[in-house]
Amino acid sequence: MALSARPQPRQRGLETAEKVRKAALRLFAASGYAAVSMRDIATQVGVQPGALYNHFPTKQHILKDLMLSHMADLLAAWDTADFPDETDPIERFVRFHIRYHLERADEVFIAYMELRSLDAENFAIVEAERRRYETVLADILNEGAASGRYHIDNAKVTTRAIIAMLTGIPAWYRSGGDLSKEEIETLYLNMVRKSIAPEPTDNPGNPDTGDRMA
Amino acid sequence: MALSARPQPRQRGLETAEKVRKAALRLFAASGYAAVSMRDIATQVGVQPGALYNHFPTKQHILKDLMLSHMADLLAAWDTADFPDETDPIERFVRFHIRYHLERADEVFIAYMELRSLDAENFAIVEAERRRYETVLADILNEGAASGRYHIDNAKVTTRAIIAMLTGIPAWYRSGGDLSKEEIETLYLNMVRKSIAPEPTDNPGNPDTGDRMA
Amino acid sequence: MALSARPQPRQRGLETAEKVRKAALRLFAASGYAAVSMRDIATQVGVQPGALYNHFPTKQHILKDLMLSHMADLLAAWDTADFPDETDPIERFVRFHIRYHLERADEVFIAYMELRSLDAENFAIVEAERRRYETVLADILNEGAASGRYHIDNAKVTTRAIIAMLTGIPAWYRSGGDLSKEEIETLYLNMVRKSIAPEPTDNPGNPDTGDRMA
Amino acid sequence: MALSARPQPRQRGLETAEKVRKAALRLFAASGYAAVSMRDIATQVGVQPGALYNHFPTKQHILKDLMLSHMADLLAAWDTADFPDETDPIERFVRFHIRYHLERADEVFIAYMELRSLDAENFAIVEAERRRYETVLADILNEGAASGRYHIDNAKVTTRAIIAMLTGIPAWYRSGGDLSKEEIETLYLNMVRKSIAPEPTDNPGNPDTGDRMA
DNA sequence: CATGAATGAGGTTTCATTCAT
DNA sequence: CATGAATGAAACCTCATTCAT
Numbered sequence: 001m002a003l004s005a006r007p008q009p010r011q012r013g014l015e016t017a018e019k020v021r022k023a024a025l026r027l028f029a030a031s032g033y034a035a036v037s038m039r040d041i042a043t044q045v046g047v048q049p050g051a052l053y054n055h056f057p058t059k060q061h062i063l064k065d066l067m068l069s070h071m072a073d074l075l076a077a078w079d080t081a082d083f084p085d086e087t088d089p090i091e092r093f094v095r096f097h098i099r100y101h102l103e104r105a106d107e108v109f110i111a112y113m114e115l116r117s118l119d120a121e122n123f124a125i126v127e128a129e130r131r132r133y134e135t136v137l138a139d140i141l142n143e144g145a146a147s148g149r150y151h152i153d154n155a156k157v158t159t160r161a162i163i164a165m166l167t168g169i170p171a172w173y174r175s176g177g178d179l180s181k182e183e184i185e186t187l188y189l190n191m192v193r194k195s196i197a198p199e200p201t202d203n204p205g206n207p208d209t210g211d212r213m214a
Numbered sequence: 215m216a217l218s219a220r221p222q223p224r225q226r227g228l229e230t231a232e233k234v235r236k237a238a239l240r241l242f243a244a245s246g247y248a249a250v251s252m253r254d255i256a257t258q259v260g261v262q263p264g265a266l267y268n269h270f271p272t273k274q275h276i277l278k279d280l281m282l283s284h285m286a287d288l289l290a291a292w293d294t295a296d297f298p299d300e301t302d303p304i305e306r307f308v309r310f311h312i313r314y315h316l317e318r319a320d321e322v323f324i325a326y327m328e329l330r331s332l333d334a335e336n337f338a339i340v341e342a343e344r345r346r347y348e349t350v351l352a353d354i355l356n357e358g359a360a361s362g363r364y365h366i367d368n369a370k371v372t373t374r375a376i377i378a379m380l381t382g383i384p385a386w387y388r389s390g391g392d393l394s395k396e397e398i399e400t401l402y403l404n405m406v407r408k409s410i411a412p413e414p415t416d417n418p419g420n421p422d423t424g425d426r427m428a
Numbered sequence: 429m430a431l432s433a434r435p436q437p438r439q440r441g442l443e444t445a446e447k448v449r450k451a452a453l454r455l456f457a458a459s460g461y462a463a464v465s466m467r468d469i470a471t472q473v474g475v476q477p478g479a480l481y482n483h484f485p486t487k488q489h490i491l492k493d494l495m496l497s498h499m500a501d502l503l504a505a506w507d508t509a510d511f512p513d514e515t516d517p518i519e520r521f522v523r524f525h526i527r528y529h530l531e532r533a534d535e536v537f538i539a540y541m542e543l544r545s546l547d548a549e550n551f552a553i554v555e556a557e558r559r560r561y562e563t564v565l566a567d568i569l570n571e572g573a574a575s576g577r578y579h580i581d582n583a584k585v586t587t588r589a590i591i592a593m594l595t596g597i598p599a600w601y602r603s604g605g606d607l608s609k610e611e612i613e614t615l616y617l618n619m620v621r622k623s624i625a626p627e628p629t630d631n632p633g634n635p636d637t638g639d640r641m642a
Numbered sequence: 643m644a645l646s647a648r649p650q651p652r653q654r655g656l657e658t659a660e661k662v663r664k665a666a667l668r669l670f671a672a673s674g675y676a677a678v679s680m681r682d683i684a685t686q687v688g689v690q691p692g693a694l695y696n697h698f699p700t701k702q703h704i705l706k707d708l709m710l711s712h713m714a715d716l717l718a719a720w721d722t723a724d725f726p727d728e729t730d731p732i733e734r735f736v737r738f739h740i741r742y743h744l745e746r747a748d749e750v751f752i753a754y755m756e757l758r759s760l761d762a763e764n765f766a767i768v769e770a771e772r773r774r775y776e777t778v779l780a781d782i783l784n785e786g787a788a789s790g791r792y793h794i795d796n797a798k799v800t801t802r803a804i805i806a807m808l809t810g811i812p813a814w815y816r817s818g819g820d821l822s823k824e825e826i827e828t829l830y831l832n833m834v835r836k837s838i839a840p841e842p843t844d845n846p847g848n849p850d851t852g853d854r855m856a
Numbered sequence: 857c858a859t860g861a862a863t864g865a866g867g868t869t870t871c872a873t874t875c876a877t
Numbered sequence: 878c879a880t881g882a883a884t885g886a887a888a889c890c891t892c893a894t895t896c897a898t
Contacts, residue, residue: 016861031330034249038889051862053890113327116245153401157393161405164382165375172374179371187367191375191409230878252872264874265879273872444882459758462677466868478870479883487868541755544673581829585821589833592810593803600802607799615795619803623837658857680893692895693858701893 017055019045024062029106033063033117063114064122070107071129074100078136089140090150090196094189097166102181105170112167134159141196151198162192231269233259238276243320247277247331277328278336284321285343288314292350303354304364304410308403311380316395319384326381348373355410365412376406445483447473452490457534461491461545491542492550498535499557502528506564517568518578518624522617525594530609533598540595562587569624579626590620659697661687666704671748675705675759705756706764712749713771716742720778731782732792732838736831739808744823747812754809776801783838793840804834 023044027036038059042049056062081096101108111130115123138159144150152158166188173184228236237258241250252273256263270276295310315322325344329337352373358364366372380402387398451472455464466487470477484490509524529536539558543551566587572578580586594616601612656664665686669678680701684691698704723738743750753772757765780801786792794800808830815826 032246032248034246035331037887039887047861048863049889050864050891054861059889117249153404154393157398157401158405160382160386161379161402164385165379168374168378168382171378179368183368184371187371188375190367191372194411195405195409197408197411251870253870261878262880263872264881267873268878460674460676462674463759465866467866475882476884477868478885481869482882545677581832582821585826585829586833588810588814589807589830592813593807596802596806596810599806607796611796612799615799616803618795619800619837622839623833625836679891681891689857690859691893692860695894696857 016045016047016051020052020055020062021066025066025106025110028063028066028114029109033059033110033114060117060119060122063110063117066107067111067114067118067122067126068129070104070111071126071133073104073107075129075133078133090144090192091189093137093140094162094166094192095185097163098169098185098188099181101167101170102173102175102184108167108170134163137163144196148198150196152196158196162195165191230259230261230265234266234269234276235280239280239320239324242277242280242328243323247273247324247328274333274336277324277331280321281325281328281332281336281340282343284318284325285340285347287318287321289343289347292347304358304406305403307351307354308376308380308406309399311377312383312399312402313395315381315384316387316389316398322381322384348377351377358410362412364410366410372410376409379405444473444475444479448480448483448490449494453494453534453538456491456494456542457537461487461538461542488547488550491538491545494535495539495542495546495550495554496557498532498539499554499561501532501535503557503561506561518572518620519617521565521568522590522594522620523613525591526597526613526616527609529595529598530601530603530612536595536598562591565591572624576626578624580624586624590623593619658687658689658693662694662697662704663708667708667748667752670705670708670756671751675701675752675756702761702764705752705759708749709753709756709760709764709768710771712746712753713768713775715746715749716775717771720775732786732834733831735779735782736804736808736834737827739805740811740827740830741823743809743812744815744817744826750809750812776805779805786838790840792838794838800838804837807833 020041023041024036027040027044038049038052041062042052045052052062056065077100078096081092083092083095087095111126115126118126138155141150141152141155141158145152145155169184169188173179175181179187234255237255238250241254241258252263252266255276256266259266266276270279291314292310295306297306297309301309325340329340332340352369355364355366355369355372359366359369383398383402387393389395393401448469451469452464455468455472466477466480469490470480473480480490484493505528506524509520511520511523515523539554543554546554566583569578569580569583569586573580573583597612597616601607603609607615662683665683666678669682669686680691680694683704684694687694694704698707719742720738723734725734725737729737753768757768760768780797783792783794783797783800787794787797811826811830815821817823821829
């Protein structure tokens with residue numbers, strides 16, 4: 001217990017770097033990369049603007065750091081996500097995605113919106129990571145389609161449609177509103193499931209499609 | 215002498231104001247309002263920066279003009295949209311939305327992304343228009359649910375989920391790619407239809423997940 | 429008289445650009461390019477720093493402008509320099525060089541000292557001009573050596589030695605001091621003549637100047 | 643045990659202060675005092691900027707140190723310069739000056755160029771030293787003129803002309819080029835000798851000077 | 857003696873905007 | 878209606894320097 005009693009002396013810098021990340025995250029998400037100045041960030045951190053350059057060589061590096069670490073975190077979180085064994089893959093993905101995206105709304109928003117603010121090299125890196133994540137869902141859909149459990153007209157389109165639908169949630173969801181996160185998850189899960197349910201859905205109000213889907 | 219003495223030299227082709235709108239639209243969509251300078255716009259228009267102020271009193275007015283006229287155009291286009299009589303409402307909406315949003319990708323993108331760049335007053339106006347448009351779909355869903363043709367757990371959520379899904383298309387769709395706009399429309403229409411199909415979809419593909427969803 | 433009574437309206441810009449050149453010239457010569465800020469120049473001109481950019485795109489461009497126009501002026505002045513017909517080439521060069529370099533001490537000093545502040549491209553241009561000017565003297569020396577009027581061990585070295593000697597004058601010469609420019613010219617001319625006199629140097633080239641050397 | 647317990651880890655090779663001097667010398671010579679930052683120097687030394695302040699209280703002190711020690715070294719070197727006994731004074735000076743200035747091109751260049759970067763007090767000190775050095779040559783010239791061995795129109799001007807000529811060498815001389823340092827020395831020595839040769843200079847290999855040149 | 861982090865000032869440049877012409 | 882020149886503020890970033898560790 002005596003081991004780490006005193007605050008580490010050399011850690012001040014790490015703390016500042018972390019504060020910079022946090023402040024930039026919030027500000028970039030709220031106003032956009034271009035509309036946020038280094039002064040804005042410094043003010044939030046409680047430091048003079050020049051001090052930021054002890055931790056990040058340029059403003060662009062802050063953005064790159066945020067986006068790369070977000071993508072890495074997202075993929076790592078998926079790899080270690082924990083669900084009851086019997087949970088099927090699409091439920092895993094939908095629930096994971098919604099949960100993660102509601103918890104990290106700012107990161108997600110930046111990751112999607114500020115791609116255009118990345119310089120060419122960083123853009124390529126982040127894009128690759130993004131595609132890796134899309135592939136997670138695409139694989140689930142393809143496998144389910146192959147096994148006949150899902151019906152999918154076009155896996156690429158469906159992947160994007162689902163991700164767009166889910167990713168749109170943080171744009172309007174406010175915690176403390178009418179719906180709990182649990183409820184949101186379930187509502188979206190139902191929509192997703194139905195949207196990839198096996199045909200014939202030739203009559204989308206038709207009672208006789210229910211059994212075929214069973 | 216007074217009649218046609220001077221050939222109006224300025225009127226050739228598009229007027230400047232319209233060129234400014236076009237240039238600003240493209241640039242705001244590509245880089246974001248904050249990242250685009252009046253000089254950038256002036257360069258695209260082929261004019262000196264000062265000349266822009268003969269047509270718009272501030273940069274903010276250009277943005278407001280673009281967003282308000284987009285929302286007005288969108289609602290007007292819906293009101294006059296022409297479909298075969300037998301087309302059901304959800305198909306009308308999905309096809310209309312996709313068509314319009316693919317044709318006017320820049321306007322749409324700005325309308326969603328640059329809300330934060332509007333000052334308070336303009337924001338309120340545009341938000342109201344946006345809600346009016348969402349209500350179009352919400353009404354369709356509510357009516358269909360009331361008549362039993364659709365099953366909808368939560369109309370507000372479903373409205374937003376569908377709009378998010380559809381609005382996500384221009385983010386990745388490239389004309390000239392594998393899919394025609396017609397095909398996209400149909401794919402999404404099917405997904406939407408299925409996602410709001412009435413029960414019993416009691417078992418969308420996976421018996422052992424039903425209980426968790428209850 | 430009425431002709432040009434009013435100050436030309438559109439000329440303000442050209443005047444400012446000229447003021448910038450003049451201010452930069454003085455400041456660069458006094459403190460060096462790196463030690464002079466755009467703010468310093470703007471203050472001298474009586475304008476805000478941003479206004480400088482209406483006339484020169486960068487600080488580097490101001491330097492380039494000064495150096496290129498100096499080299500061009502120098503070569504043009506040599507081409508049109510007017511001397512009595514009987515003046516021999518070496519006297520022409522020495523007198524011309526000293527006069528020009530004393531009149532334009534700032535330009536000359538910058539042209540020699542701030543080569544290192546030029547970016548690669550501008551450096552190459554100015555260097556080429558400089559070599560052209562050295563060639564003027566080198567040609568005089570070579571011709572004189574070929575005709576036997578001068579004795580020169582190594583033309584390239586001699587060229588540079590003479591130019592260095594002459595160019596060193598403005599570093600210490602103060603007008604209003606003990607020596608008139610005329611006297612300086614003559615003193616240096618004698619030294620130069622003697623330094624390239626043939627062996628035996630009983631008549632260094634010019635009967636009517638001989639007495640001046642006595 | 644006390645003897646060599648701790649290997650002094652900091653003393654390996656050159657001490658830091660000396661490394662700072664060396665780095666500053668090179669950088670100031672290459673880019674000028676104003677264009678070199680303490681960070682630049684620290685980088686060259688392989689140390690953080692703050693560490694420099696353990697050795698020099700300010701950047702200005704580094705410059706002062708370089709210039710004062712250069713002037714002191716120069717005068718000391720002259721005092722102890724070793725030439726064959728029969729070498730005449732002007733040859734001593736020319737050969738000494740060229741040798742020293744080619745060996746210490748950076749110091750020399752800084753000493754001449756960065757006078758303007760010195761604050762008032764340091765400037766006065768260095769200027770005084772510089773004049774002492776000029777006096778060395780002036781004395782030689784005056785003595786030679788008094789004894790009739792040289793003809794000099796104006797000792798002050800001649801002193802400066804010769805020094806400017808000699809000091810100009812490092813600006814263009816590249817070791818490994820066509821000319822050895824020995825050859826340079828001899829070429830310049832001849833030019834200097836001739837430029838101060840007594841009139842009539844019909845025999846600049848005059849019996850009473852010829853042997854000294856051999 | 858060196859580091860890493862900070863300051864406060866100031867660097868070059870860009871910005872939205874104004875206005876006489 | 879456009880231009881060219883200006884302003885005043887602010888952008889990103891670098892600077893010399895300080896200081897606790």
